[in-house]
Amino acid sequence: MSVRFLDLARPSRQHWLGYLLLLPAVALVALIIVYPLFVSLDLSFQKIGMATLSAPRKPFTLENYHKLFTSPDFWNSCWVTIKLVLVVSAACFAVGLGTALLVNNRFKGRTLARLFVALPWAVPEVIAVVIFAWIFDSSFGLMNWLFIKLGITSQMVNWFSEPTAAFWVVAITMIWKGYPFVSIMTLAGLQSIPEDFYNAAKVDGANAFQRFWYITIPVLMPVLGVTSVLVVLWVFRDFSIIKVLTDGGPLKATQTLSIMTYDQAFGFFNMGYASAIGIVTLVLCVVASLLMLGRKSQAMY
Amino acid sequence: MQRTTLQTLSLYAGLAVVCGVLLFPIYWLFVTALSTLAEIRQLPPSFWPADPQWSTFAKVATERPILLWLWNSTLAALGSVALSMVVSVFAGYSLSRFSVKGGRSLGLFILTAKMLPATLLVIPLFGIFRSMGLIGSLWSLVLAHATLIIPFTTWMLKGYFDTIPRELEQAAMVDGCSPLGALFRVVLPVATPGLAATALYAFVLSWADYAYARTFLTNAQGSWTANLGITTMKGEYVTDWNEISAAAVFVSVPIILIYLFLERYLVGGLTAGAEK
16 A cells, blocks of 8 residues: 555655645644734724624724824834834844854854854843843943943933933844844855855955955855845834833833834723734735845845 | 964954953843842942852742743743644645645745734734633643744754655655654654754744733733743842842743754754745
8 A cells, every 4th residue: 555655755746645734734823823813904994992702893994094094103113113123133234244254264162152152142032131221220230330431421321211322222132132143144154155266266366355245245145135034024023122121112212013013902902903003014024025035036146 | 274373363352352242241141140239239330249149049049939930931832832843743744745735835824924023913812812711821822832933843844854865755665654654753753853953943932932921921920931020020129130130040041051052953943944
């Protein structure tokens, strides 16, 4: 009986077993991802406070979306999200690329250096918040001491009640948590470049900068493209860092779309309105990643 | 490439500076945990605890339900990892070996599931779990974390299965193994390192969650996970930074250990399904 299964080795083979093996994953994903997604899409078209499945469905309305697009709060959150995405992604790339290039050199202890350079990846986001909340503490924090010592400010800064300062504290925490990812990905990309490329370029008289610009960057391009999408999506959707560090404040200076969604749902119990914000966030995420992946495919030529 | 001594020295110097700055926050966490309250409240700060207060760890562990929180985090992670691994092993194997109609689009769908904001999914899940009576129970986290984990594990495992030659199963089947037997007796043993790395990575994903734990478990103190518990300490004891830091050390050490173990495999997890 086993003979007919030998065809398993042929890639084109379609087999009932293939479907059977997929079934548990499909069922589970349908139950905990697809179905909830439809529920929230449905909720976003209802004027509903607390969501219960047993309650009768409220009438269809576009009110949530109307309220959303006319709300200054929403546009403020969009602006905060975009600012944060740009600042954090750019800095993550700068630090991540720099560290990756640094530990890509050959030297003794390189394995250890690689482990250390990306260590913040292993610190849970909430713990990173604890650390930075302490460093930026207004009474005994290290940063105030450093700023006064360096003469940047003359008195204690209350980092969490000053909108601009709070934004930067959030950004710095996210950069610290996010750069190791870029570093790890870039390093993997760098490892895939054959030494011969550089040797050939050197024979042709290319200097270090030319070797970097004409070999390293083009080869890294696909990796960097994928990495940038993932970093942007991470900043876009992050919840725990901002929620625990500033809770969106002060004066909504750090209220991203994720925080706004959550606060509307579980702070004010406007589940319908919150779902509408969440759906818009999802659409923005998908559009942003499609745009970026489109650019990536062009950059590969 | 030959380097001069000067170049080598400046490389090490640069490395020391970069690591010093980037790892300082972790160092500071440990120093704070070991400092006395007086040391914490002095300016200029002391960068090295004169008399390391190891007792703070014992104090936090006995006066605070830290161990319970860690246990809850572990339970939720084990549950969601087990659930996700079982379905992902089968799905990943199917995506790797069979050409199933719609398999490709299913794979792509699972991939886009990684784009879902947790803050969006948490709303309907809260309603669903409330009707199921799961709010306040760790089971809500097992299911919710599976939404985070399955997209990663399915693609990671597909990647590992792709690297295992099909001839292995062919040989087993010639010897009379059934296709499922070949999966369990031949493929999975060969893929064990990959399975272990995937499971550890999934464990980290679950352990890192805060959004779902906060939403489902806030009113059930007995079920608090480590991340949730520690944020309540931050709000409550604003000035006792040494105790919060000691608690934070408890929470981060397991993940740092896993990271040191996992580092080689990390790229596979981070990129799972991302490259075409």
